[in-house]
Amino acid sequence: MAGGPERPGRLERLLNWIAQNFELLLAVLGAVTVGVMDLFGDALGDDATAAATVLVLGAIAAGSLRQRARADHLAHAVEGIQRAFEGMEMVRTLTGSEIGAELRTARERGGSWEFKGGTGTYLRAVTLPECVDRARRNRSNFTFSIEVVDPADARACAAYASFRRLYARQQNSSAPETWTPERTSNESYATVLAAGWHLQRFPGMTVHLYLSSTAPTLRFDVSPSRLIITQDDPAQPGLLVTENHPLYRYYGVELRQSRSQARDIELSQARALDNDPTADQARAFFESVGLALPTSYSDGAVREIVDKALRAENPYPI
Numbered sequence: 001m002a003g004g005p006e007r008p009g010r011l012e013r014l015l016n017w018i019a020q021n022f023e024l025l026l027a028v029l030g031a032v033t034v035g036v037m038d039l040f041g042d043a044l045g046d047d048a049t050a051a052a053t054v055l056v057l058g059a060i061a062a063g064s065l066r067q068r069a070r071a072d073h074l075a076h077a078v079e080g081i082q083r084a085f086e087g088m089e090m091v092r093t094l095t096g097s098e099i100g101a102e103l104r105t106a107r108e109r110g111g112s113w114e115f116k117g118g119t120g121t122y123l124r125a126v127t128l129p130e131c132v133d134r135a136r137r138n139r140s141n142f143t144f145s146i147e148v149v150d151p152a153d154a155r156a157c158a159a160y161a162s163f164r165r166l167y168a169r170q171q172n173s174s175a176p177e178t179w180t181p182e183r184t185s186n187e188s189y190a191t192v193l194a195a196g197w198h199l200q201r202f203p204g205m206t207v208h209l210y211l212s213s214t215a216p217t218l219r220f221d222v223s224p225s226r227l228i229i230t231q232d233d234p235a236q237p238g239l240l241v242t243e244n245h246p247l248y249r250y251y252g253v254e255l256r257q258s259r260s261q262a263r264d265i266e267l268s269q270a271r272a273l274d275n276d277p278t279a280d281q282a283r284a285f286f287e288s289v290g291l292a293l294p295t296s297y298s299d300g301a302v303r304e305i306v307d308k309a310l311r312a313e314n315p316y317p318i
Contacts, residue, residue, distance in 0.1 A: 090245040094228070094238040100314075102228055102240055103221060107131055110224035111140055116147040116212075116255055117219035118160050118232065119187030124194040125312035127221070132202050141204040146195060147259055150211035151188035152291060157181040160215035164232055186301070189286070189293070190308035196267045196285060197277070197309060210262035211291075220255060227251055234315050265289050277306050 094102055103122075107113075107130055115123050123146065135142040149156050164179035177183060188211070195207045221228045227248050230238040241247045271288040273281055279302040286293050293302065 090242045091247060092240050094230075094240050096235075099228070099230055099234070099238045102226065102238075103127075106221065106223035106226050106228060107134065111135070112143045112145075112224060114145040114222035114252075114255055115220065116216065116258060118149055118164075118216055119184060120146065120148045120191035120194075121187065121312055122219075122221075122315055124191055124309060125314045128194055128198050132198050132205060135204060136202055139204075141206070142202075143206040143208070144195065145208045145210075145255075145259065146191065147210040147212055147255075147262055148188045148191050149184060149215060150213055150263060151185040151192070153211070153213050154181060154185075156213050156215055157184040157188070160184045163215055163217060167232065186305050187308060189291075189305045190312070192265065192267075192289070192291060193273075193277075193282060193285065193305060193309040194312075196270045196289070197273050199267050200270070200273060207267050208259075209265040209267055210259045211265060212258070212262045220251065222252065222255065265291065276310075279303050279306075282306055 103126070107127065113127060113131055115127070117123070128144070131142055131144075149160050151157065158181040161179045161181045161184045164184075168179065192209065192211075195209055199205050199207050217231075219230045219232075221230070225243050227241040227243075228238060229241070229251075230236075241251065267289060269288065271281070271284040273285055277285070279299040282302050282305060283293055
C-alpha cells in the first residue's frame with residue numbers, strides 16, 4: 001500500500017542527535033573521565049589525567065567553534081534582513097501630509113534644488129523662499145535648476161491645461177480656478193518672475209531656468225538627499241527615492257536630458273524689480289529676458305502674475 005515517507009526510527013533519531021551534539025557529549029564524557037581519574041589519580045598517574053583534561057578542553061573548543069559558526073550564519077541572516085528593510089526605505093510611497101513633510105526634510109540640508117513640473121506653484125510658494133532664507137541665514141550659496149512649461153508656447157500651454165482639466169473632472173475637483181491655456185501661461189510667467197525676484201535679492205543664489213515645449217504629467221523635486229515625485233492633485237500619492245538608490249541617479253540623468261532640450265532663460269541681467277513690482281516693471285523684466293508679455297495683457301493681468309509670483313498658496317500644507 002502506498003503511503004507517505006517513513007518517519008525515522010528511534011535509532012536513527014538518536015544517531016542524528018549524537019551527531020549534532022557530539023562535542024557536548026565528548027566534553028561531558030571527558031569531564032566524567034577526569035573526575036574518575038581524580039579519584040584514582042595515584043593509580044592511573046598524572047599523564048593520563050592530563051591527557052583526559054586536554055581531550056575535554058579540545059571538545060569544548062570544537063563546540064565553541066561550531067557555536068560561533070552558527071552565530072556568524074545568524075548574523076549574516078540578520079544583515080540580509082536589515083538590507084531588505086533599508087531597501088524598502090530607499091523607495092516608498094508618500095500619502096497626505098507625508099508629502100509636505102518629506103519636502104520639508106529635503107529643504108533642511110544641501111545647497112541645490114532641481115525642479116521639473118508644470119508651472120511651479122509649490123516652488124514659488126515654499127521651495128524658493130524657504131531655501132533662499134535658509135541659505136541667507138547660513139551665509140551659504142544655493143543653486144536652482146528649474147524647468148516649467150514655456151508660457152509663450154501656446155501649444156504646450158493648451159496641452160497642459162487640457163491634462164489638468166481632464167483629471168480634475170475625473171477626481172471631481174472643486175478647484176476655484178479652471179485650468180485654461182491662459183492660466184497655464186500666467187502661472188509659468190509667475191515662476192519666471194519669482195525666480196528673478198529672489199535672484200536679485202540674494203547674491204549667493206544661482207538660477208538655471210528652462211522653458212519646456214512639452215506638458216509634463218508629474219513633478220520632480222530633487223535635493224542632494226532625495227527625489228520626490230508628486231502629481232498635480234495633492235490628494236494623490238507621491239514617491240520618495242533616497243540618494244543611495246539607483247533610481248535617484250536614473251532620474252537625474254532624465255532631468256538633465258530634458259533640460260538640454262528646453263529653452264534656456266538668462267536671468268542674471270534682467271531688469272530690476274521692486275519688493276512689490278509694478279506692472280511696468282514686470283513688463284520690462286520679461287522683455288529683458290527675451291520673454292516679452294503679449295501686448296494684449298492689461299495692467300490688471302500683469303499685476304495678477306506678480307501676485308502669483310510672490311504670494312502663491314502652498315498646495316501641500318503640513
